Amino acid sequence: MGIDFKALQETVKQRFGEQVLAWSEFRGQYGLHVKSGRIVEVLRFLRDDPATKFVMLTDVTCVDGLKLPETMEQGFPERFAVVYHLYSLEHNDRLRVKAFVPEDPCEIDSAAGLWAAANWGEREVFDLFGINFRGHPDLRRILMPANYEGHPLRKDYPLKGRGERDNFPKYTEIPEA
Amino acid sequence: MGILQNRFDEENVIFTNVDTLLNLGKEHSLWYLLFATACCGIELMQWGASKYDSDRFGMIPRSTPRQADLMIVAGTITLKMASRVKRLYEQMPEPKWVISMGSCANAGGPFCKYSYSVLKGIDKYIPVDVYVPGCPPRPEALIEGVFKLREVIHEERVLRKQGKTPKPRTPIVVEDPHAHDPFARHSGGAKLVKA
Ligand code: SF4
Numbered sequence: 116m117g118i119d120f121k122a123l124q125e126t127v128k129q130r131f132g133e134q135v136l137a138w139s140e141f142r143g144q145y146g147l148h149v150k151s152g153r154i155v156e157v158l159r160f161l162r163d164d165p166a167t168k169f170v171m172l173t174d175v176t177c178v179d180g181l182k183l184p185e186t187m188e189q190g191f192p193e194r195f196a197v198v199y200h201l202y203s204l205e206h207n208d209r210l211r212v213k214a215f216v217p218e219d220p221c222e223i224d225s226a227a228g229l230w231a232a233a234n235w236g237e238r239e240v241f242d243l244f245g246i247n248f249r250g251h252p253d254l255r256r257i258l259m260p261a262n263y264e265g266h267p268l269r270k271d272y273p274l275k276g277r278g279e280r281d282n283f284p285k286y287t288e289i290p291e292a
Numbered sequence: 293m294g295i296l297q298n299r300f301d302e303e304n305v306i307f308t309n310v311d312t313l314l315n316l317g318k319e320h321s322l323w324y325l326l327f328a329t330a331c332c333g334i335e336l337m338q339w340g341a342s343k344y345d346s347d348r349f350g351m352i353p354r355s356t357p358r359q360a361d362l363m364i365v366a367g368t369i370t371l372k373m374a375s376r377v378k379r380l381y382e383q384m385p386e387p388k389w390v391i392s393m394g395s396c397a398n399a400g401g402p403f404c405k406y407s408y409s410v411l412k413g414i415d416k417y418i419p420v421d422v423y424v425p426g427c428p429p430r431p432e433a434l435i436e437g438v439f440k441l442r443e444v445i446h447e448e449r450v451l452r453k454q455g456k457t458p459k460p461r462t463p464i465v466v467e468d469p470h471a472h473d474p475f476a477r478h479s480g481g482a483k484l485v486k487a
Contacts, residue, residue, distance in 0.1 A: 258372070259371070259372060259409065260371050260375075263371070275405065276406075276407065276408040277408075279371070279408060280371065280400075280407070280408070280409075280410070280411065
């Protein structure tokens, strides 16, 4: 049981070369930091390779690295990091994949073709961080109302909001989501 | 009820008694909508379950707004939820009442100041009859709120015309009788007896 992460690091390095930025390890939990360019290929490899078999996507989330100190261990080469939490049922092991996305253009390829679970997770990231997922089948807001403006979990979003709770259009009809 | 409602001028013995009778019926069969959005909902379940037992007041949860008389807004209402709450409210048949339960539904609660998504009080969207403060209010406080609502219902006029200046629907704020009795919180109201 368990994945040989040392061997995996070698394989990933051979296959994806300069796409790989770093590996992180903390108490036996591994993280793979990559550029966002070929993210779907990386994820497909991790899903299909018999040595890893990360067949389950438990979560898609995002980190806004705005004004994070430069001295952070792994660094934040771009503003956003889209984080995929993968789980391998066969090997009972987990991996965290971070793909760094610049502020402009704020785009990354969608993983919804690999895991159906990515669909809603990516919608949430789009809703709260404003990251566009190219090729997503149905990229709409999922938590905020359809007529909401802005992406509230971005670090530069004002803490007290922008008055949307006072100026929220009074109900007339439920807007089509 | 429609053709007879608020038609009669006189304050005679028939109309007053019929009104009282109808009001008695309404206030003792407040069927409430099974609807809760956040942690206050846990307290609402407690209130409906065997320990506090809302059934003994004739209050039975209904899962559809079309059979409900009372909406207890229990919990945080987000901007996205607000229009849904309004839609549920509009589906309830008249006469209908609303109890706003907990700080969130009253005024935004802990999310009043720093939040981008929480409505600052459900009374911005639907009319509220009774406010029950607390975070969350204890089931006793909700019972008190229901009793206050019964008083409101008892005063309503059904057959008789509304007064010259109909009483505005003034909201009532319930006080929590045990708010300063910490022991009551854990013992369901039992008093500490010194040995
Ligand atoms: S008032 Fe307090 S207990 Fe009730 S929903 Fe809000 S946060 Fe939860």
